[in-house]
Amino acid sequence: MSSPVDNLSDSNEVSLERVQSICGRSLVFRHADIRDEAAIYDIIRCCGVTAVVHLAGPKAAGESNVQPMTYYENNVLGTMRLVSVMTKTKGQEACL
Numbered sequence: 415m416s417s418p419v420d421n422l423s424d425s426n427e428v429s430l431e432r433v434q435s436i437c438g439r440s441l442v443f444r445h446a447d448i449r450d451e452a453a454i455y456d457i458i459r460c461c462g463v464t465a466v467v468h469l470a471g472p473k474a475a476g477e478s479n480v481q482p483m484t485y486y487e488n489n490v491l492g493t494m495r496l497v498s499v500m501t502k503t504k505g506q507e508a509c510l
Contacts, residue, residue: 416437416439416441416442417441417442417443417444417457417461417463418430418441418443418444419443419444419445419448419454419457420443420445420446420470421445421446421447422445423447423472424472424473424474425473427443430443442461444457444461447492448468448470448488448492448493448495448496449487449491449492449495450495451495451498451499454495454496454499455499455502455503458499458503458506459503463503463506464505464506464507465506465507465508465509466496466500466506466507466508466509467508467509468492468493468496468508468509470488470489470492471485471488471489472484472485472488
């Protein structure tokens with residue numbers, strides 16, 4: 415089963431409905447921020463996650479020149495917290 419995780423900061427649930435339509439199967443959406451280590455830990459533990467594909471990032475990459483810390487926090491800090499959780503819970507493959 416696929417369970418996308420997103421904080422919906424620059425997206426919405428309508429987009430997820432479109433993804434479901436394209437995939438032809440239902441998705442179990444989890445509302446969380448990749449920087450929230452406790453939330454990501456809970457999701458990985460309770461859902462029996464076996465693989466992680468990390469695509470978290472704001473859509474407007476050009477903004478990274480104006481708001482570099484926002485992008486740093488999401489991309490670097492978020493990845494570090496995700497890897498930390500995966501190390502603690504073990505058993506997941508990753509595509510970062």
